Amino acid sequence: MIWCAGWELAAAVSNAGGLGLIGAGSMTPDILREHIRKAQKATSFPFGVNVPLLYPDSESIMKVILQEGVEIVFTSAGNPAKWTSKLQENGIKVAHVIANLKYAEKCEEAGVDAIVAEGFEAGGHNGREETTTMVLVPLLKQKISKPLIAAGGIGTGRSMLAAFALGAEGVQVGSRFVVSEESSAHFQFKQKIIETGEGDTLLTLKKLIPVRLLKNGFSDKLEHLIAKGAGVTELVAMLGKGRAQKGMFEGDTLDGELEIGQVSSLFEKVLPVSEIIESFLLEFSESFEDIRKQTGIK
Numbered sequence: 001m002i003w004c005a006g007w008e009l010a011a012a013v014s015n016a017g018g019l020g021l022i023g024a025g026s027m028t029p030d031i032l033r034e035h036i037r038k039a040q041k042a043t044s045f046p047f048g049v050n051v052p053l054l055y056p057d058s059e060s061i062m063k064v065i066l067q068e069g070v071e072i073v074f075t076s077a078g079n080p081a082k083w084t085s086k087l088q089e090n091g092i093k094v095a096h097v098i099a100n101l102k103y104a105e106k107c108e109e110a111g112v113d114a115i116v117a118e119g120f121e122a123g124g125h126n127g128r129e130e131t132t133t134m135v136l137v138p139l140l141k142q143k144i145s146k147p148l149i150a151a152g153g154i155g156t157g158r159s160m161l162a163a164f165a166l167g168a169e170g171v172q173v174g175s176r177f178v179v180s181e182e183s184s185a186h187f188q189f190k191q192k193i194i195e196t197g198e199g200d201t202l203l204t205l206k207k208l209i210p211v212r213l214l215k216n217g218f219s220d221k222l223e224h225l226i227a228k229g230a231g232v233t234e235l236v237a238m239l240g241k242g243r244a245q246k247g248m249f250e251g252d253t254l255d256g257e258l259e260i261g262q263v264s265s266l267f268e269k270v271l272p273v274s275e276i277i278e279s280f281l282l283e284f285s286e287s288f289e290d291i292r293k294q295t296g297i298k
Helices: 007-015 029-042 058-067 084-089 101-110 133-143 157-166 186-195 215-229 232-239 241-249 262-266 272-293
Strands: 018-023 047-052 072-076 095-097 114-118 149-150 170-172 201-206 210-216
Touching: 007 018, 007 029, 007 047, 007 272, 018 029, 029 047, 029 058, 047 058, 058 084, 058 232, 072 262, 084 095, 095 101, 101 114, 101 133, 114 170, 133 149, 133 157, 157 170, 157 272, 186 241, 210 215, 215 232
Parallel strands: 018 047, 047 072, 072 095, 095 114, 114 149, 149 170
Antiparallel strands: 201 210
16 A cells, blocks of 8 residues: 555544554655654544565654554564564554465464455565465464454455455455545546456566556566566666656556556445445445345344
């Protein structure tokens, strides 16, 4: 959710009954501090911050989180043991995002409060194993004792119900909220998502850090480099031109990086967060009732 999840989106999600998250991956420490303070003014409900641990500013980001009284942190893209104890010592709940059993077990060892099981349908950085949400969640349910939050492909109330049936105790939603009025994504990126069809995303950069993108001119260039046998240095140089900011925040849908999940093909229009969450809950209830009638369960 880099470049898409600022204070306005986080506060709107929390005000509508979810747990909003500020995406710190695209923020400097000072900008994050500003977003946290604005969110604190905009909602009286809990919200959290997502911190990709591979980013060079992660230590400074954590200092801001500790100073500003954030109650919940979702860490990702790194070792959960690095910050979990320190955050918990300061009264902060910690969830960590993983894509396979190996790292889920590391989460348990680190003592996180919850684990986000993210299938490879998800947008953005992803797992090399390409394990789907429908396989990953029940696998972890068998092996892991920590609460599970399903992510990847969760874009409707019906998919939320499916995640609960698989063993999740919560869901994390990204792509659907990118296409919200409160998202900080550029309107041209939102429109590009609305126009997305089945098969219009791809998982690429598996030599570096797997990432799911919308297909466009930038992704074509990446695939060309990969097909030529480009090494890590050349791929990093390609990414190091502010491609994500250019695409998602500034709206260059041809030559920018556009991170989004497979589920984006379901979205038909930009909606306010309150309507998105209301539709989730309504479809969840209606789908549950349909299943009850179909199975005869009372």
